[in-house]
Amino acid sequence: MSFHPQGQDDEVMSEINMTPLVDVMLVLLIIFIITVPVINNAVKIDLPRAAAQQNDVKPAHVDLAIDADGSMTWNGAALTEDALKARVEDAAAQQPQPELHLRADRKTPYEKVAQVMAAAQAGGLGKIGFITDPGMLR
Template sequence: MSFGSPSQDDDMMSEINMTPLVDVMLVLLIIFIITVPVINHAVKIDLPRATSQPSDVKPAHVELAIDAAGAVTWNGTAVEQDVLKARIAEAAAQQPQPELHLRADRQTPYEKVAQVMAAAQSGGLGKIGFITDPNVGR
């Protein structure tokens, strides 16, 4: 049985041509051989280990209040300007450094608040938080 004979033009070819199928399979095999090492390439990174236990260490804070007359209280005790600077220097030397919670009365002049903030900054305190009461003045 020959496939190219002129006497069998009307007959259908009964065998499958395997050459294109083998060519496609060889091309796919070469592509997979080339890409598999690229896909498995990994970079080793040392990541920190995480724990599921919350840390109970809460940073210390200092309550600093200024009333309408400009009087300053440090954790509830009245202090003068020179004592305030000394206490700020003591607090700045602590590790970890405490946070300064500044509460000012509504009628306090801004100049007094700015003076206290400048004293805290020059003393070395880096964390200052402002405490407000939204219900006051309604």
């Protein structure tokens, strides 16, 4: 907003009117002076201290190995397809649920690995990990 001094219509007055700005700043200052003591007013409460530690139970894991001929072992014990379904269901019922570590020979047909994964999913196991041996890849 520009003001024209009387008698001079050509020149524009380029001064800023500071009065509204100072009024706004004073109002904000008063608001802050009133609200700061309200914010800092706190009630002290003595809460009991707990000394319990959280127990992190790591789930067990099950090693399932598949040989090149399709034979399976469950934690080192020989296993058939029918027994696999029962063992997967038993493992899925445990709390916390164990992880299935699947170790397959490099010459194992993918179809057999897929069948084992499908049986684990159908049985209710949620975590399947693949174990590889870098020394066998050479």
